[in-house]
Amino acid sequence: MNDMTQSAFHKPKVVGQRTPRVDGEFKLTGRAGYTGELHVEGMLYGYPVPATIANGELEALELDEALAMPGVVDIFHHGNFPKLHRSPNSMGHGDQVSEVRLPFEDERIYYHGQYIALVAAESFEQARAAAQRVVARYRQKTGAVSSLLDGDHDSDEEGQLLESAGSSRGDPEAAFDGSAVKIDEVYHIAAESHLQMEMHATLAEWQGEKLVVHESSQGVFYQRNAMARIFDMPQEHLEVISHYIGSGFGNKLFMWPHAVATAGAARELGRPLKVVLPRQQDMMSGGNRPASRQRIRLGADREGRLTSVIHDSTTETSLVDQYVDACGSATPSFYACDNLAVSQRILPVNHGTPCPMRAPGEVSGIFALETAMDELAVALEMDPVELRLKNYAESDPSSGLPWSSKQLDKCLQSAAERFGWAQRNPQIGSMRDGDEIIGYGMASCTWFAGRQPCEARVELRADGTLFAACGTQDIGTGTYTIVAQTVAELTGVKLSDIEVKLGETSLPAGPLSGGSMATATTLPAVAAAVRDALSALKEVATGSGGAFEGADADSLTVADGAFSDGNRTVSFADVLAANRLASVNGKGSSAPGDEQGEYSFRSFGAHFVEVRFDPGISRVRVARVVSTMDIGRAINPPTARNQVEGGIVMGIGMGLFEKLDYDPRDARLINSNVADYIVPVHADAPEIDVELLDYPDFKFNEFGARGVGEIGLTGIAPAISNALYHATGKRYRDLPVTIEALL
Numbered sequence: 010m011n012d013m014t015q016s017a018f019h020k021p022k023v024v025g026q027r028t029p030r031v032d033g034e035f036k037l038t039g040r041a042g043y044t045g046e047l048h049v050e051g052m053l054y055g056y057p058v059p060a061t062i063a064n065g066e067l068e069a070l071e072l073d074e075a076l077a078m079p080g081v082v083d084i085f086h087h088g089n090f091p092k093l094h095r096s097p098n099s100m101g102h103g104d105q106v107s108e109v110r111l112p113f114e115d116e117r118i119y120y121h122g123q124y125i126a127l128v129a130a131e132s133f134e135q136a137r138a139a140a141q142r143v144v145a146r147y148r149q150k151t152g153a154v155s156s157l158l159d160g161d162h163d164s165d166e167e168g169q170l171l172e173s174a175g176s177s178r179g180d181p182e183a184a185f186d187g188s189a190v191k192i193d194e195v196y197h198i199a200a201e202s203h204l205q206m207e208m209h210a211t212l213a214e215w216q217g218e219k220l221v222v223h224e225s226s227q228g229v230f231y232q233r234n235a236m237a238r239i240f241d242m243p244q245e246h247l248e249v250i251s252h253y254i255g256s257g258f259g260n261k262l263f264m265w266p267h268a269v270a271t272a273g274a275a276r277e278l279g280r281p282l283k284v285v286l287p288r289q290q291d292m293m294s295g296g297n298r299p300a301s302r303q304r305i306r307l308g309a310d311r312e313g314r315l316t317s318v319i320h321d322s323t324t325e326t327s328l329v330d331q332y333v334d335a336c337g338s339a340t341p342s343f344y345a346c347d348n349l350a351v352s353q354r355i356l357p358v359n360h361g362t363p364c365p366m367r368a369p370g371e372v373s374g375i376f377a378l379e380t381a382m383d384e385l386a387v388a389l390e391m392d393p394v395e396l397r398l399k400n401y402a403e404s405d406p407s408s409g410l411p412w413s414s415k416q417l418d419k420c421l422q423s424a425a426e427r428f429g430w431a432q433r434n435p436q437i438g439s440m441r442d443g444d445e446i447i448g449y450g451m452a453s454c455t456w457f458a459g460r461q462p463c464e465a466r467v468e469l470r471a472d473g474t475l476f477a478a479c480g481t482q483d484i485g486t487g488t489y490t491i492v493a494q495t496v497a498e499l500t501g502v503k504l505s506d507i508e509v510k511l512g513e514t515s516l517p518a519g520p521l522s523g524g525s526m527a528t529a530t531t532l533p534a535v536a537a538a539v540r541d542a543l544s545a546l547k548e549v550a551t552g553s554g555g556a557f558e559g560a561d562a563d564s565l566t567v568a569d570g571a572f573s574d575g576n577r578t579v580s581f582a583d584v585l586a587a588n589r590l591a592s593v594n595g596k597g598s599s600a601p602g603d604e605q606g607e608y609s610f611r612s613f614g615a616h617f618v619e620v621r622f623d624p625g626i627s628r629v630r631v632a633r634v635v636s637t638m639d640i641g642r643a644i645n646p647p648t649a650r651n652q653v654e655g656g657i658v659m660g661i662g663m664g665l666f667e668k669l670d671y672d673p674r675d676a677r678l679i680n681s682n683v684a685d686y687i688v689p690v691h692a693d694a695p696e697i698d699v700e701l702l703d704y705p706d707f708k709f710n711e712f713g714a715r716g717v718g719e720i721g722l723t724g725i726a727p728a729i730s731n732a733l734y735h736a737t738g739k740r741y742r743d744l745p746v747t748i749e750a751l752l
């Protein structure tokens with residue numbers, strides 16, 4: 010028997026092959042409906058009014074002038090907004106939100122940019138003009154906390170210690186004290202903005218008892234569940250839709266207050282309402298990566314074996330919710346070391362609530378840890394690659410479990426070779442090219458591999474086409490395409506005959522597009538649904554009146570959208586036609602299983618970076634990045650490589666440019682715009698060489714894929730700071746490394 014549905018993913022023909030995005034044409038021809046572009050009959054436009062102080066109370070709103078302006082229908086605020094119910098905000102129950110405080114809940118102001126009103130008008134321009142005429146009077150309070158990194162809060166003891174977020178093994182303090190070589194340093198990273206291309210957007214339409222919400226969302230089911238609690242209505246009366254998304258990076262995982270404000274106002278208005286946050290408000294109240302302060306202590310013996318690792322982190326949260334950016338979460342699994350402690354503190358500041366941002370926690374933690382490792386290599390006069398191999402963790406030192414598959418040594422070797430690491434002269438500032446000093450730096454990187462439960466549905470249709478559906482989302486990473494590849498692999502149906510539907514809560518429940526988990530979560534459920542549909546169709550084919558009447562269903566093989574018994578080949582469409590059926594359906598579900606207790610699952614990689622520093626004009630640029638990633642199998646290599654390349658560019662932003670600036674006097678956000686918040690542009694993008702190793706991780710799932718969305722960002726900032734040390738002899742422990750710091 011040679012049935013392609015059995016172990017199809019061990020020698021796949023479509024999966025793992027370069028596949029142009031199936032939604033590419035829709036995107037390029039403007040037919041992909043992004044939330045902000047949608048229009049429904051009778052729709053009004055909303056524009057939020059943000060608080061202009063960061064700490065105090067709203068004393069009064071003067072609305073008369075704004076209400077009298079052309080096109081204005083109503084203005085919502087604390088005084089007239091309906092009373093709603095806070096979401097229980099539980100990850101486990103799938104009703105997590107980004108900020109649990111409801112919009113207009115009280116008249117306290119906790120952060121700059123907090124919504125104090127929402128104007129609804131006939132046009133966007135009218136709503137915006139009126140919003141700018143709303144006059145607010147405040148009782149401002151002193152004592153706003155502008156940043157964890159301001160002078161008053163920069164200490165080991167600041168913030169609330171979260172016992173549950175810590176971990177330890179051995180006796181790290183004693184081992185550190187007794188170590189022959191010690192590193193004990195503090196690292197700071199500024200708050201960052203996601204700055205995703207498409208702003209947060211909501212379109213809410215009440216249809217009688219029912220509420221239909223279009224949202225640019227990484228998790229339609231979470232939003233549906235949260236809204237059901239907030240509006241106290243059955244989940245079945247709610248539909249959340251997110252077909253196309255201009256990225257998210259984590260700030261669209263969970264719903265924000267603008268969506269609640271939009272849906273609540275739409276109900277009062279009796280008309281559909283759309284709100285697209287302006288960039289400024291998106292940056293003030295739509296999530297940020299919180300600033301972090303980390304202290305790392307490394308102890309080692311003279312041969313470079315780690316004897317102790319102590320990683321203490323403090324990160325910001327807000328006054329209206331509790332967000333924990335777990336900087337130490339990768340540390341216990343990173344290096345073989347018997348004595349280790351990780352601790353986590355949080356400090357509330359007067360900012361909009363922070364949230365996950367691409368590789369949350371770990372990317373910050375890996376900056377500190379991998380910079381400290383470079384410092385240790387310098388102290389030991391040892392090559393930094395050799396130091397990492399010396400402390401290589403052959404199994405997960407955190408759990409004691411074997412890795413499902415770990416090729417970090419191959420990543421280090423391959424990337425070092427392509428980069429030309431052997432040509433590095435370790436002497437500081439010794440490598441020059443004209444006016445420029447060349448610096449070489451490297452770092453390892455990692456991100457956990459996770460899976461969630463998932464359901465999917467597949468329909469084989471009489472016209473020969475195939476339909477696959479799952480309630481996950483494609484945030485631009487290529488989920489539509491890999492679902493289509495999976496279906497094509499198992500059926501032999503052409504990609505152009507496969508329709509994929511994602512991003513609706515009416516579909517079978519799918520995962521967040523987050524945590525680099527969507528691929529490993531979604532595809533096994535899709536595969537199960539395809540197999541279910543194929544067996545249903547085999548039943549038809551071998552049953553009464555079927556194209557293979559009387560044959561053994563198990564003897565039929567599948568290829569090119571058809572069944573064969575060895576003598577005859579009959580297409581799925583003809584099988585359906587023979588029995589006058591329009592379609593057959595298949596359902597599938599998948600979930601992580603016993604393997605979770607048997608192995609530890611992580612992806613790994615290595616980045617090598619060349620910086621060029623011109624001391625005469627204090628100019629630094631990243632000239633070259635060479636990376637090798639071990640992510641299991643890449644389902645679609647070009648889109649997987651895109652993820653790593655995007656992560657690398659984002660890492661250059663983290664390393665050299667990105668910083669949300671909060672005024673130390675009053676905690677107002679100064680640079681909530683793309684002129685003053687600096688991100689890398691094309692001219693800052695280096696030559697990038699990304700290699701994806703091909704070691705399918707079949708212990709994780711039958712696809713061998715661990716996911717790739719986040720890992721590329723981890724390790725870039727320390728590789729840059731380590732290269733800068735090599736060029737300048739100055740150690741950069743604070744991000745971003747600005748021109749001023751280089752002077």
Ligand code: MOS
Pocket residue numbers: 227257258259260262365366367368369522523524525
């Ligand atoms: Mo990612 S921070 O899980 O979008």
